[in-house]
Every structure is written in C-alpha cells, then in structure tokens.
Amino acid sequence: MVKWLLAVLMLGVIVWAGWFLYQNSRPEAQVLKQVQALEGLLNFTGTEGNIQEVVRMEMLSNVPAPECKVDNIHALINSTYNPTSFASAVLRCGKMCDFVKVRFSHIEISINSSDSATVTLEASVDAKAQQSSERLMDSADLTLNYLKINGNWKLSQVSADQMLK
Amino acid sequence: MGCKGFFCPKITKKYCLRVAIVAIIAYIVFGFLCNPFIIDGESMMPTYPKHGCMLSWNGAYWFKPPAIGDVIIARFNSRIAYLKRIVALPGDTVQWIDGTLYRNGEPMNEPYVKYSSNWNSELITVEPAHVYVVGDNRGMNRDEHKHGQLKINRIIGVPLW
Numbered sequence: 001m002v003k004w005l006l007a008v009l010m011l012g013v014i015v016w017a018g019w020f021l022y023q024n025s026r027p028e029a030q031v032l033k034q035v036q037a038l039e040g041l042l043n044f045t046g047t048e049g050n051i052q053e054v055v056r057m058e059m060l061s062n063v064p065a066p067e068c069k070v071d072n073i074h075a076l077i078n079s080t081y082n083p084t085s086f087a088s089a090v091l092r093c094g095k096m097c098d099f100v101k102v103r104f105s106h107i108e109i110s111i112n113s114s115d116s117a118t119v120t121l122e123a124s125v126d127a128k129a130q131q132s133s134e135r136l137m138d139s140a141d142l143t144l145n146y147l148k149i150n151g152n153w154k155l156s157q158v159s160a161d162q163m164l165k
Numbered sequence: 166m167g168c169k170g171f172f173c174p175k176i177t178k179k180y181c182l183r184v185a186i187v188a189i190i191a192y193i194v195f196g197f198l199c200n201p202f203i204i205d206g207e208s209m210m211p212t213y214p215k216h217g218c219m220l221s222w223n224g225a226y227w228f229k230p231p232a233i234g235d236v237i238i239a240r241f242n243s244r245i246a247y248l249k250r251i252v253a254l255p256g257d258t259v260q261w262i263d264g265t266l267y268r269n270g271e272p273m274n275e276p277y278v279k280y281s282s283n284w285n286s287e288l289i290t291v292e293p294a295h296v297y298v299v300g301d302n303r304g305m306n307r308d309e310h311k312h313g314q315l316k317i318n319r320i321i322g323v324p325l326w
Contacts, residue, residue, distance in 0.1 A: 124245070
C-alpha cells in the first residue's frame with residue numbers, strides 16, 4: 001500500500017514538474033489558449049477578423065499595465081469586434097511591461113430566448129513591469145449580454161465584477 | 166524488488182497495467198482533488214511563508230459551507246490562486262479601526278495575526294454569496310495587501326496542511 005502511495009506521489013510530482021516546465025517554456029501555448037477562448041466568443045458573435053495574429057502580437061510585445069486593469073478589460077472585449085481597435089486599446093501604453101498575460105476561463109454561454117443571450121466568463125490579467133519588480137494582477141467575472149438584431153448577434157451590455165472588491 | 170528492478174523493471178502486461186492505474190490515480194488526485202501550489206507572496210505570513218509548497222484539498226466544501234477562520238484557496242485564473250483567510254460571511258459587516266478587525270461591530274480575536282498594523286477602513290457589508298477574505302500578514306501596507314469580498318464559487322478548496 002505504502003509502495004503504491006509513494007508511486008502515485010512520485011508520478012504526480014514528476015508529471016506536475018514536467019507540465020510546469022513545459023508551460024513556462026512555451027508562453028505561446030497559453031496565448032493560443034486565450035486566442036481559442038476569444039475566437040469562441042468571436043464565432044458566437046459572428047464577427048470576422050483575424051484576432052489570432054493580433055493577440056499573439058500583443059502577448060509577445062510590450063503592452064500596458066494600466067490599460068490591462070480588469071476594470072477596462074471589458075473595453076478590450078468590446079473592441080474585439082475590430083482587431084485593429086483591440087490592438088490600439090492594448091497598445092495605449094501608460095507603462096511598458098515585459099509580458100502581459102490575459103486569460104479567459106469558465107466561459108459559459110446561455111441562450112435566454114431566440115434573440116437574447118448571456119456569456120459569462122472569468123478574465124484575468126497578469127502583467128510585469130519592465131524596469132521594476134512591480135506586478136499587476138487583476139481578475140474579474142465578466143457578463144456580456146447579446147441581442148440578435150437582423151439575424152446577427154450584437155453585444156449590448158458588458159459588466160465586470162471584480163474578484164476582490 | 167532490488168534497486169535494479171525498481172529503475173529498470175521488466176515490461177510485462179502486469180507492469181503496464183500497474184503503471185496505467187498509477188497514472189490514472191495520479192491524474193485524478195493531482196488534477197481534481199489535491200492541486201499542488203507554490204506560495205509566491207507574503208500576505209499569509211507567518212502562517213504560510215513565501216516560497217512554500219502545498220497541496221489543496223478541493224473537497225473541503227462539498228458538504229459544508231465556508232466558515233470564519235478557514236484558510237482558503239481562491240481561483241484567480243487557471244494557473245494562479247490566492248491563499249487567504251475568511252473573516253466574514255454573507256451579510257456580516259467588516260471594518261478596520263487602528264489595525265483591529267471589527268466583525269458585526271465586535272472586535273475579532275485573531276491569534277494567527279502576528280504583525281501589528283494601523284489599518285483603517287470604512288464599514289463594509291458582505292454581499293450575498295460572497296465571503297470577506299484577508300491574509301494574516303497585516304504588517305503589510307493595506308494598499309499592497311489584496312483583500313476584500315470574494316464570490317464563494319471562486320473558492321477551490323483549503324490547504325491540506
């Protein structure tokens with residue numbers, strides 16, 4: 001029994017350490033995950049646009065800390081309708097960061113009626129300043145309400161509920 | 166089984182089955198029940214020192230609600246979590262006056278707080294389906310210490326130790 005427990009523990013530690021190293025060595029993997037989440041939203045809204053390259057560019061270049069506060073993240077999501085404005089929103093730098101990670105998770109889509117739907121998701125931002133040890137972290141629950149107008153889903157309202165308030 | 170047998174085992178059907186079972190159990194245990202974490206912050210000092218390692222127990226609130234004084238792990242995103250202590254439940258009021266935490270107008274007994282502070286805050290009423298969480302290290306500047314109301318569904322579990 002003890003042997004089995006030790007084997008489970010050992011394997012767990014090995015798998016976790018491997019996964020941890022793998023994830024940290026491939027930040028793009030995380031970016032792609034976010035992109036997939038964003039693309040899920042975009043598909044849902046029926047919006048076209050090559051967001052993938054834009055997000056990849058943002059994640060791998062210097063992006064702003066103040067703009068990335070979750071208070072403002074709904075603005076970023078709003079602007080995903082248009083990749084160019086998304087890029088400019090992210091690039092309006094107050095402070096340059098080494099790396100910024102924006103993550104979306106727990107995305108749930110509920111269709112309220114034939115012309116109304118709600119998307120809820122958790123959004124987080126983790127940004128490191130370039131020339132200091134300052135780290136900005138923020139997370140919020142976002143609620144996006146959609147209305148179907150002329151056969152197309154349109155974002156009608158976004159609200160953010162801070163994780164710690 | 167000797168050392169050689171342990172590191173260079175004979176690949177038999179039985180051995181493969183054993184490895185598969187161990188892998189499945191490890192995946193379930195470490196993926197869903199007990200997630201490993203590295204502590205990267207000072208807000209829970211001295212109860213949980215910086216750079217410590219721990220495992221969570223995600224079943225802590227399957228059959229009971231969170232309670233005052235519980236140390237909890239709350240999801241920040243898929244890879245980061247906060248380690249905090251619950252100091253107020255839904256409907257409670259919370260206020261700091263000269264470093265003392267008042268819950269529902271009564272000063273709280275907090276033996277786990279070892280560093281004194283001079284925190285002051287306005288009176289806050291905890292919203293439904295939320296708990297108020299804060300770290301044990303009150304010696305930090307209040308602005309640098311992440312604390313506040315947290316949705317209960319963000320709680321992953323409690324530390325195993």
